Amino acid sequence: MESVITDFNEKGFSILQGVLEPETLAAAKSECEALVEALARQRKNDLVQTRHTEPQGKLKI
Numbered sequence: 001m002e003s004v005i006t007d008f009n010e011k012g013f014s015i016l017q018g019v020l021e022p023e024t025l026a027a028a029k030s031e032c033e034a035l036v037e038a039l040a041r042q043r044k045n046d047l048v049q050t051r052h053t054e055p056q057g058k059l060k061i
Contacts, residue, residue: 004016
């Protein structure tokens with residue numbers, strides 16, 4: 001247990017084996033992947049909308 005605490009203090013995380021059931025990990029992984037995909041789609045949509053937006057006013061230098 002001491003190495004877990006040391007890892008956490010030095011690296012900011014610790015890896016613990018066997019804490020969660022494989023089904024729980026699979027569900028969490030699936031949710032994370034869905035979130036990443038949704039964020040990527042949103043970013044792509046934001047970029048497309050930005051390209052199609054007319055500039056507002058004149059550029060001041």
